[in-house]
Amino acid sequence: MTRIFDGRFPVNRRNFLKAVGLAAASAALPGCGTSIRGRSPAKKLPNVLIFYTDDQGTLDVNCYGSKDLYTPNMDSLAATGVRFTQAYAHTVCCPSRALLLTGRHPQRSGVNTWVQGNAKGKEGINMDLKEITLAEALKAAGYRTALFGKWHLGAHLDYGPTKQGFDEFFGLRDGFIDNYNHYYLHGRGFHDLYRGVEEVFAPGKYFPDLVVREAERFLDENKSAPFFLCVAFNVPHYPEQADSRFDSMYAQLAEPRRSYAKIISTTDDRMGKILKKLDDIGLRDETIIIFTSDNGHSSESHKIKVDDHTSGLPKGHNYGANGGGGNTGKWRGAKGSFFEGGIRVPAAISYPARLPENVVRDQGVTLADFYPTVLELCGVPLPRRKLDGKSLVPIIKSANAPTHHKVMHWQWQDTWAVREGDWKLIYNGRDTTDEWQGKPEPRREIPAVFLGNLADDEPELKNYADERPEIVGRLTRLHEQWAEEVQPQ
Numbered sequence: 001m002t003r004i005f006d007g008r009f010p011v012n013r014r015n016f017l018k019a020v021g022l023a024a025a026s027a028a029l030p031g032c033g034t035s036i037r038g039r040s041p042a043k044k045l046p047n048v049l050i051f052y053t054d055d056q057g058t059l060d061v062n063c064y065g066s067k068d069l070y071t072p073n074m075d076s077l078a079a080t081g082v083r084f085t086q087a088y089a090h091t092v093c094c095p096s097r098a099l100l101l102t103g104r105h106p107q108r109s110g111v112n113t114w115v116q117g118n119a120k121g122k123e124g125i126n127m128d129l130k131e132i133t134l135a136e137a138l139k140a141a142g143y144r145t146a147l148f149g150k151w152h153l154g155a156h157l158d159y160g161p162t163k164q165g166f167d168e169f170f171g172l173r174d175g176f177i178d179n180y181n182h183y184y185l186h187g188r189g190f191h192d193l194y195r196g197v198e199e200v201f202a203p204g205k206y207f208p209d210l211v212v213r214e215a216e217r218f219l220d221e222n223k224s225a226p227f228f229l230c231v232a233f234n235v236p237h238y239p240e241q242a243d244s245r246f247d248s249m250y251a252q253l254a255e256p257r258r259s260y261a262k263i264i265s266t267t268d269d270r271m272g273k274i275l276k277k278l279d280d281i282g283l284r285d286e287t288i289i290i291f292t293s294d295n296g297h298s299s300e301s302h303k304i305k306v307d308d309h310t311s312g313l314p315k316g317h318n319y320g321a322n323g324g325g326g327n328t329g330k331w332r333g334a335k336g337s338f339f340e341g342g343i344r345v346p347a348a349i350s351y352p353a354r355l356p357e358n359v360v361r362d363q364g365v366t367l368a369d370f371y372p373t374v375l376e377l378c379g380v381p382l383p384r385r386k387l388d389g390k391s392l393v394p395i396i397k398s399a400n401a402p403t404h405h406k407v408m409h410w411q412w413q414d415t416w417a418v419r420e421g422d423w424k425l426i427y428n429g430r431d432t433t434d435e436w437q438g439k440p441e442p443r444r445e446i447p448a449v450f451l452g453n454l455a456d457d458e459p460e461l462k463n464y465a466d467e468r469p470e471i472v473g474r475l476t477r478l479h480e481q482w483a484e485e486v487q488p489q
Helices: 013-027 072-079 093-102 134-139 207-221 257-280 367-378 393-397 469-485
Strands: 047-053 082-088 144-150 168-172 227-232 287-293 344-350 359-366 407-412 415-420 423-427 449-453
Touching: 047 093, 047 257, 047 367, 072 257, 072 287, 072 344, 093 134, 093 367, 134 144, 134 227, 134 367, 144 207, 168 207, 207 227, 207 257, 257 287, 287 367, 344 367, 359 367, 359 393, 367 393, 407 469, 415 469, 423 469, 449 469
Parallel strands: 047 227, 047 287, 082 359, 144 168, 144 227
Antiparallel strands: 082 344, 287 344, 407 415, 415 423, 423 449
16 A cells, blocks of 8 residues: 555545545456556557647637638647537636646535646645546556646645646646746735746746647657646736747737637647648657647736836836637626636547547537546546536437436636526626627626526626526535535545
């Protein structure tokens, strides 16, 4: 049993139970016995690559209908795989990342509000170490693992990616940085660039290019063994510091769409560089590739409000999302809202060796579903614990397969939402729709109890709460039952 802990975390009841869960899964692997490291399969395991973009809007990919956007690499993943039209993430970064990496509702891991941001600051909330991340499950099966980009599940150095299954980490531990000086910019700011738990400095270096460089190196070094690489880009999240090569391409677009379109294409371009490396080393067909976003586009506006900001940038410096610019089509909302535009995201999975190509699935799915899907495709048993995600393999196989999620739940701080069929109840929510989206006058304040319908010609515009109290009551009870069940144990 001592091999399980491997010096990564202290032996206590919580971590003992976590290790038992990993060991149980590993014991089911052929040839593994009770060791979590001993798999020697006759056939090479597939590799896993996740592209996880930041604040990419509901329809902000060319193949999702945004024909004003140049996204050839994102489009290519849809063309060589399965594209989902009803993929749900979360309302903001932290809970979405917990959902993806644990396959569980973020409340189970204690992520129901903002996590600790500054690794050198006051200790705050960090994702519970008892969680078994996808990295830990794959590492136990013999995978080499890395996360390059954004963590945002707690910055404390006793927590974080290298304490949760990732052999390597390079990037920011909090929510966003200036791409050139690598400072978090809210408030007085702080420097946030780390390799593992060591702070590093690279002033003037464009952060998305640093991520690409790390990914290319990792692929070269691990091409002979199975790997799991999570490329959690910090873009298109603000500040929208795009590659200047896209300036002329979007010169005719009006703001804020122009600025947002340029950073979307920059993100796509950097994805393409990593895909090219995968092709160059001959591993494209043997690699499961997932592309998705953490939440809807941002409609925020921000400027530095203080003198002597730690980044050196002047008071008044603009670094926000310029009030919006994302495309949600008919859907209302943006990041920070439980309307569809805040939580419905682009998503695709491509694995040419085993999955169909250029197909579309309309069933409702969530980011939590990718965890068991990856493990099933890799032949790795699920850890012995409650997962909220379900494998997408049956849905991938058949457009007629039913959705796994008859009821969907979200919660963030004191606001929550529950969807059943076409009905969605939002409690204590807000509307972050921006003016560019072309919706009715944006309304930041909405009634505390809002019952919307997704089948309406203008979805979630009318509040049915007074007309349909029985539905409000039923969905409220479903939420209360769920909220009790997902309390951290």
